Amino acid sequence: xxxxxxxxCLDIKDGRTVKGTNxxxxxxxxxxxELGAIYAREGADELVFLDITATVxxxxxxxxxxxxxxxxxxxxFTVGGGISSIADVSAxxxxxxxxxxxxxxxxxxxxxxxxxxxxFGSQCIxxxxxxxxxxxxxxxxxxxxxxxxxxRTIAWAREIESRGAGEILLTSMDTDGTKAGFALDLTAxxxxxxxxxxxxxxxxxxxxxFVDVFTTGKxxxxxxxxxxxxxxxxxxxxxGYLRNKGIEVRxxx
Amino acid sequence: xxxxxxxxxxxxxxxVMYALERIGASYLLTDDEAEIRSADKVIFPGVGEASTAxxxxxxxxxxxxxxxxxxxxxxxxVGMQLLCRYSEEGDxxxxxxxxxxxxxxxxxxxxKVPHMGWNNLTNLQGPLTEGLPENAYVYFVHxxxxxxxxxxxxxxxxVRPFSAMLQKDNFYAAQFHAEISGNIGQRIxxxxxxx
Numbered sequence: 001x002x003x004x005x006x007x008x009c010l011d012i013k014d015g016r017t018v019k020g021t022n023x024x025x026x027x028x029x030x031x032x033x034e035l036g037a038i039y040a041r042e043g044a045d046e047l048v049f050l051d052i053t054a055t056v057x058x059x060x061x062x063x064x065x066x067x068x069x070x071x072x073x074x075x076x077f078t079v080g081g082g083i084s085s086i087a088d089v090s091a092x093x094x095x096x097x098x099x100x101x102x103x104x105x106x107x108x109x110x111x112x113x114x115x116x117x118x119x120f121g122s123q124c125i126x127x128x129x130x131x132x133x134x135x136x137x138x139x140x141x142x143x144x145x146x147x148x149x150x151x152r153t154i155a156w157a158r159e160i161e162s163r164g165a166g167e168i169l170l171t172s173m174d175t176d177g178t179k180a181g182f183a184l185d186l187t188a189x190x191x192x193x194x195x196x197x198x199x200x201x202x203x204x205x206x207x208x209x210f211v212d213v214f215t216t217g218k219x220x221x222x223x224x225x226x227x228x229x230x231x232x233x234x235x236x237x238x239x240g241y242l243r244n245k246g247i248e249v250r251x252x253x
Numbered sequence: 254x255x256x257x258x259x260x261x262x263x264x265x266x267x268x269v270m271y272a273l274e275r276i277g278a279s280y281l282l283t284d285d286e287a288e289i290r291s292a293d294k295v296i297f298p299g300v301g302e303a304s305t306a307x308x309x310x311x312x313x314x315x316x317x318x319x320x321x322x323x324x325x326x327x328x329x330x331v332g333m334q335l336l337c338r339y340s341e342e343g344d345x346x347x348x349x350x351x352x353x354x355x356x357x358x359x360x361x362x363x364x365k366v367p368h369m370g371w372n373n374l375t376n377l378q379g380p381l382t383e384g385l386p387e388n389a390y391v392y393f394v395h396x397x398x399x400x401x402x403x404x405x406x407x408x409x410x411x412v413r414p415f416s417a418m419l420q421k422d423n424f425y426a427a428q429f430h431a432e433i434s435g436n437i438g439q440r441i442x443x444x445x446x447x448x
Contacts, residue, residue: 003371045371070271076433096267123394195365250371250390
């Protein structure tokens, strides 16, 4: 059976992980390559590297980092942040990224989704949606959730699918950072509206939250950052827990 | 040992190259017939659309070279599909090494297409799956799949049971991405290089 996926997310700045981590066995706590390799060993199903810088020099650092990750890590990984052209994507895929994720650039220019899907195939094009509940409606936001757009979240999810997105990375800005659980209703609505996989993000605080997002939320994958980095939840324990709850997950030896 | 990765318009093969480096294997990425024929092992990767890829192979005569190879050949993903008889994707006549057709997943409630993520292998046979546990998980991304046939050496079930791996004589194939399928994928690549 196709399994539900667990995906740690690493925020990157100048080629280093931004948030601290609790991995005492890390030689260098800021090294995304080493952290990524540890997650892969522990049974993470994929990794997401989110570059929160965007200048030209920093892009070169990112490409170099992607190359090192691809060399070291034997599971799929996605790179996102500041991607706005075919050339950006080409450079990242050639460096060894398996997928790329776009967000604001797709909102600014929805045709970019079509172009990238045609050029590289839908399988490697993830569209990230940051969403917030405003005046009774789910509205797409950009700039880390600070700037509202005109787009309604569910309609936007349908649109990017029809334009060729291969996956949706859905982050609820309402639940992000709260550790009170994923946005279950919205995730279930998006998963029902789109026929492509949905990665739920924002709000994971306990193992039970992952059970909820895979059952009630109908998500295909669950993404989280700090709870993994600070070892509040460890991936082998999480997967064992999910398996005991009857949720199909990949267990590694 | 000389391992060749066949170079064609098959999308990103960087992950395959890195996977070989991780297991300490050297390789050559080439579309040169003499280089391909003189290799000990040939990897025929593929990401992308079947008819475009097939047209490109025909243009270079590689559609004749590949089926005539005598050394172990491993086709992966679209590479596997192109080694089959026919693909529904772009209504494409393929190379016909494997006596099986490639069809799109039917629509079925609760099953998204593409089939994307980790799924388990059953009915394991042949040297490439040596040392693998039954139900080993590997990473898939595809919308088309090969039917079950006497040449099937691993089965995966999504919408319907399909061939996750095929083998006929010196030709081996895997629908999934062994290069990013963790330790299981690494073992499969090592098994291939040991043939």
